[in-house]
Amino acid sequence: MTLVTLEQAFQPxxxxxxxxAGLVTLGWEDMRAYVAAAEAEGVPVILQAGPSCRAHTPLPILGKMFTHLAEEASVPVVAHLDHGYEADEARLAIDSGFTSVMYDGSRKPLTQNIDETAAIVEMAHAAGVSCEGEIGFVGYSGGEQSAGTDPDEAAQFARDTGVDAMAISVGNVHLQQxxxxxLDVARIRAIEAVTDVPLVIHGGSGVPLAQRQMLSRQSxxxxxxxxxxxxMAFGTALRxxxxxxxxxxxxxxxxxxxHDPLVAATRSVLQGFKPAQR
Structure with a gap:
């Protein structure tokens, strides 16, 4: 059994x-390929159930799928709820075996985001589960515009919520092909200067490989x-x-x-997050 929490995955x-890597899943075929790729590379992996995935498959079923893959895996696996918007959704994920939940209150005023995220953190920690929050707003390619994370607000958010991880907006965009x-490295450094909470980059597909490597190793x-x-790799293979x-x-x-094309594409992604060769 290698099912772990987000906090346990982050310490090493x-x-x-x-x-x-937090890999966004849509079904059995991709989540199975993601774990196979992580095993081939010898690295941990975070399986993420986002809103579109949950609209297709109920959380209790996803929890069983994630748990089954983790039980069979030779590497640590995190079962993560991505972009949860309601307390009931986080509660159901926890009851379904997820080891990590994200509460996304980033569209809300700062005080409301803090209060609601803190309540989810309390619920998650009581169950031995990690919690990720978001401060600032990460926009969408061709859609809502981003609002960059203010370092002072990030410090307040981290302190007052007790989150295990903090998603930030620093030039990253969802759904970027x-x-x-x-990314705005200066803003990342300013956030790091005021909080020691582990940071998360949503919309990682749009981040250049060299910057992924640098930030993985030096931030x-x-x-x-x-x-x-x-x-896109899955769609190409399916077509x-x-x-x-x-x-x-x-x-x-x-x-x-x-399967094989997606494993190969995933291995390439995972290699970009590895530590420098010693």
Whole structure:
């Protein structure tokens, strides 16, 4: 059994200079490939159930899937609720075997975000579960615009909520298909100067590889969320599988052909978060 909390996954990452990938899952095929890739690379992995995943599959089922994969895995696995918006949702995730929950109050006024996040932290910690919060707002490519994290507000948020990890807005964007210009490292350093809470970068697909590596090894960024990059790899593999034989209709056989390409793409992502060679 290698199911661990977010806090347990982060302690060695901080000590040894690496980050852990929070991989956004949509179904059995991708989560299984993610664990296989993590095992091949010998690194921990965070399986994340975001809103679109939860709309497709109920949390109790996702909890069993994550737990089963963790029980069979040779590396630490975190079962994480990504972008939870309601206390009841966090409670259900905890009851379903998740070891980490994120409460996203980033669209709300600071005081309300702090109060609501603190309540989720208290509930999670009482159950032995980690909690991630978000301060500042990470926007969406082609959608809502970001609001950068204010370091002073980040310090207050970390202090008053007791979160185990803090998602920040420093130039990162959700659902970005192309690599962007990079994150605002000066803002990251300013946040690090006022709090020692592990930091999280959502929208990691748009962060250049060199910057992923640098921050993994030389900052308190312990987690990069990766979704779009691997969704695109899965979509490419699925499209090839469907078109390779127009007479094939068995979805199990079609889905099977996505496994190896997705494992390879995931391994490439995971390699970018490893510690420097010694």
């Amino acid at each position: 990452a901080l000590r040894d200079g690496y980050a852990v 192309d690599v962007g210009d990079g 308190r960024v312990c987690k990069f969320n990766i979704g779009t990059e691997l969704r 090839a599988a469907v078109t390779s034989d127009p007479d094939r209709f068995d979805r199990v056989q079609i889905m099977k052909d996505t």
